[in-house]
Amino acid sequence: MKIQQPSVLIPDPCNNPLAYYAIRCLKQANSEFNINVIVSSGQTLDDNEWLYFYKYSAYIDNLVVSANSMNSLEYLDEVIRIIENQGINLIFPASEEGFKFVSKYRYKLSKFCRIVALPSEENLDAAFDKWKLHLLLQKHNIPTPETVLLKEIENISQFNYPVILKPVDGSGGKNIQKFDSLEEENFQAICNYPNDVYIVQKYVPGHDIGCSVLCQDGQVLAYTIQQQLGLTEGFTPKIDKLKFVHDSAVIDIVTKTMNVLKWSGIANLDLRYNSQTGQINVIEINPRFWQSLMGSLSVGVNFPYILYLLSNNISFERISYKEQYYAKFHRFIQDAFNGSLEYSLSDTNVKYFLSDPSGILHFLFYKLMKQKLFQNMKSIFSLQSQKIQNVK
Structure with a gap:
């Protein structure tokens, strides 16, 4: 069913392409979508390449740069004003x-427009917190x-190595380390991390599998299963090549998990x-949306x-x-x-890459100039260092 003149508002830090991928998918389904994006404080056009790209993209109809952070009441007030002034049908987050933000203010926002389908606050919080998720599973x-x-942990010898050390609220493979063994002095140094909560997880030998889902009250309505075929550096997902497959064992455990969470x-x-x-673990x-979102689109x-x-x-209708x-x-x-x-x-992504030339060209030009500036600054500092060494 085609929606006439649908309008969404995406609250986002615009520090990654997730919102853009979601926008492209919406426009692919219905070119009449009116896309509004409000960017949070701390993101400026001078130091954020993705925001620079968003500014020139042909797929974004209204871009608002807020002076407030996303967890502030002032930002919430701005969001509500945009909803009222632009006739927003749905507030539609994309990133973590x-x-x-939408979950935190779901009840207040729902008085002004529809909010995107969400799990309960408790289960959403558990998904964001790896320790809570482990206990639930x-x-x-x-x-x-x-x-x-x-x-x-009181005794590091209690583990069968190797193990994985990861922050409970991290994403994208950041700050994850694998240890084949751990000396006492290194363990104590890790335990003294001042600001982060970490878990230690038994390393599972094998390979990764991804499953993306859309659910209603725990029932899986649509899904894709994807294997990552790119070379992985550390624990950062490498999605330059995927193979979408069907696997009954994977969808069975995913269905059970989503049902438990009433997702x-x-x-x-x-x-x-x-x-x-x-x-399968x-x-x-x-x-949130994911880096392989355009791959899911490409397979239907x-x-x-x-x-x-x-x-x-x-x-x-159910989608295959x-x-x-x-x-x-x-x-x-x-x-x-x-x-x-x-x-x-x-x-490949070339069909999407070529259909937004203004955004792409400005984005590439910005990256080129930024890299050139970095190289110039590096040369200047190197020259100054040589002069200092010569004086000595």
């Missing part, structure tokens, strides 16, 4: 910060790695296949649009997806040169 006998809070809305689950036991739940599942439909109580590859253009070139190309150019 956006979902936290363990309670319901959902396979997940052995995990303990770092601050509660509504979208989520992206990180799972791990244990190569020694054959068991739930590692994390990301209650437009998650942002069906989330819009769900949030407006509009029915849609194709098993195929999706890659970024640079990976396509790499595979073509090394003779490992198993997919076509139409299975």
